[in-house]
Amino acid sequence: MAELLLQxxxxxxxxxxxxxxxxxDFDLKSGEVHALLGENGAGKSTLIKVLGGIYRAEEGKIVIQGKETLINSVADARETGISIIHQEIMLVPNMTIAENIFMGREPTTRLGGVNYRRMNTEAQALIDGFGMNIDASRKVATLSIAQQQMVEIVKAISAKAKIVVMDEPTSSLTDTEVEHLFALIKQLKAQNIGIIYISHKLEELFRICDRITVMRDGERVGTVSTEKTNRNELIKMMVGRTLDEYYIHTERPLGDRVLEAKHIRGKSVKDGSFFLRKGEILGFAGLIGSGRSELMKSMIGIEKRTGGEVYVGGKPVMLNGISDALKVGVALVPEDRKKEGLVLNNSVGFNLTLAVLGEFIRGIHVDRSKEEKIIDQYVDAMSIKASSSRQRVGNLSGGNQQKVLIGKWLASHPQILILDEPTRGVDVGAKAEIYAIINALSEQGVSIIMISSELPEIIGMCDRIYVMSGGRVTGELNRGAFSQETIMNYATGGK
Known part of the structure; x- marks a missing residue:
């Protein structure tokens, strides 16, 4: 029976x-991966900060390997064998891998100086032990995010950590890098290290975790064995409703065609044809690299179009970028909100009004009253949770950042809204809010194109679905014909 490492x-x-x-209450066994799951604000981060010595609890106790332990600082946690790998990388970029691994506990020579030869040798042995083909003398700044994360893990193990906390470890990783991380986690399990794994990606939890503890509103809802639970049960524990109630789709009559693309071609698009009706939620499914995002960018001129025709309201249009698209009522909410969509160092209000500056700025005159009216309208309409409209967007949760991004483009009053992965990187509660917004917009007559890699999301929300593979539209499905099997058949080039 596995030893109880933590209570x-x-x-x-x-x-x-x-x-x-x-x-x-929370516990962790040796050689176990125990997930902490919950919406933003559920209490996960606070609990980990108590364990890591950043916060001190008013009541309760922490027991490590059967011994009650006081953890009043980060140093106390480290000495107790607890290591926290934060979502934001904590390494020093201009130092080497070896220097980062042994920071604060560098091996010394007989004269008291740093023994760099020994440090590099020991660091290299640790890295090699985890199958990482990296030179320990390399500067951290030259590593990918995934490699830096691996170095964080090696650093934790080198400090004799018995308990490792991983906070959203795959948020910046590619699929291949995720597989490498999971292989590393299996090695840690084999060494009887206990892992607390925080993620909102349910599919990951089912792959890598032994148990899942769900939190809501600062309380523990329950702990379940991964092999004995399912997605529906976890969502109900997190948000208090079932999967059937999670997606919001109102049956309604659809209008005439408002957008039509014929044989669009571009750098990654070989042949893309589709149409969109007034008030319709139109899904685009496909595997990564299928050309979905590129089709939309080529259509509105963000990426070069080499062929094809676009019609808005039945009239041919030539779109050469975002400003042209906005003039005909088309807005695109990009996939990467941090790189393409938001100015993270600026305020909620600044970001919400970026696409409509002309509505309250005339020459050198700024109509502050109108600006504030626009900001207040979309903070309220999008249910953005912020201390004020002056709060820095970078300090908001992922879900609220996404709502600011959608609100920014809604402020331009589009009749056609293209949403590229609108719920990527947000928790379950924020997803439900975004689904409700999408459904309400469609009821108001806004036509929506929804690109998503989550098949349950596409199936739950859309009226029709196009599927792409290899830069081509390979299938079209009406709602009555939706199934994951059929979509995947088209997505893999089937007929």
Whole structure:
């Protein structure tokens, strides 16, 4: 029977005016991956900060390997064998891998200086032990995000960590890099290291975790064995409703065609034809690299179009970028909100009004009253949770950042809204809010194109679905014919 590495019992944590944690229990066994799951604000991060010595609980106790332990600082946690790998990489870029691994505990020579030869040798042995083909003398700045994450893990193990916390470890990784991480986690399990795994990606939890503890509103809802639960049960535990209630789709009559693309060609698009009706939610499914995003960008002129025709409201249009698209009522919410969509260092209000500056700026005159009216309208319409419209967007949760991005383009009053992976990187609660917004817009007559890699999302939300493979539209499905099997057949080039 696996040893009980960690017990957190009756943990309470208060902040001014709010209970962040209420009577929370959590435990971890050796060689186990135990997931912490919940919406933003559920209490996951606060619980981990208590374990890591960043916060101190008002009540409760922490037991490590059967011994009650006081953790009053990060140093206390480290000495106890607890290592937290944060979502944001904490390595020093201009130092080498070896220097980062042994920072604060560098091996020394007899004269008291740093023994760089020994440090590099020991660091290289650790790296090689995990099958990483990297030179320990390389600067961290030259590594990919995935490699830096691996170095964080090696650093934790080198410090004799018995408990490793991974906070959203795959958020910046490719599919191949995720597989390497999972292989590394299996090695850690084999060494009887216990892992606390925080992620909102349910498919990952079913692959890598042994148990899942769900939190909601600062309380532990329950702990389940991964092999004995399912997606529907976890969602109900997180948000208090079932999967059937999760996607919001209202049956309604659809109008005439408002957009038609005929034989669009571009750098990654070989042949893309489709049409969109007024008030319709039109899905685009396909595997990564199928050309879905590229089709939309080629259509509106963000990427060069080498062939094809576009009709808006039955009239041919030549679109050469975002400004042309906005003039005919077409807006695109891009896939990567941090690189393409938002100015993270600026405020909620600044971002919400970026696409409509002409509505309140005339020459050197700024109509602050009208600006504030637009901001207030979309903060309210999108249910954006921020301390004020002056709060920095980079400090918001992923779900609220996404709502700011959608609100930014809704402020331009589009009749056609293209949403590229609109719920990527947001928690379950925020997803449900975004689904409700999408459904409400369609009821108001806005026509929506929804690109998504999540088949349940596409199937649950859309009226029709086009499927792409290899830069071509390979299938079209009406709602009554939706199934994951049929979509995947088209997505893999089947007929």
């Amino acid at each position: 957190m019992k009756n943990i309470h944590k208060k902040f001014p005016g709010v209970y962040a944690l209420k009577n929370v």
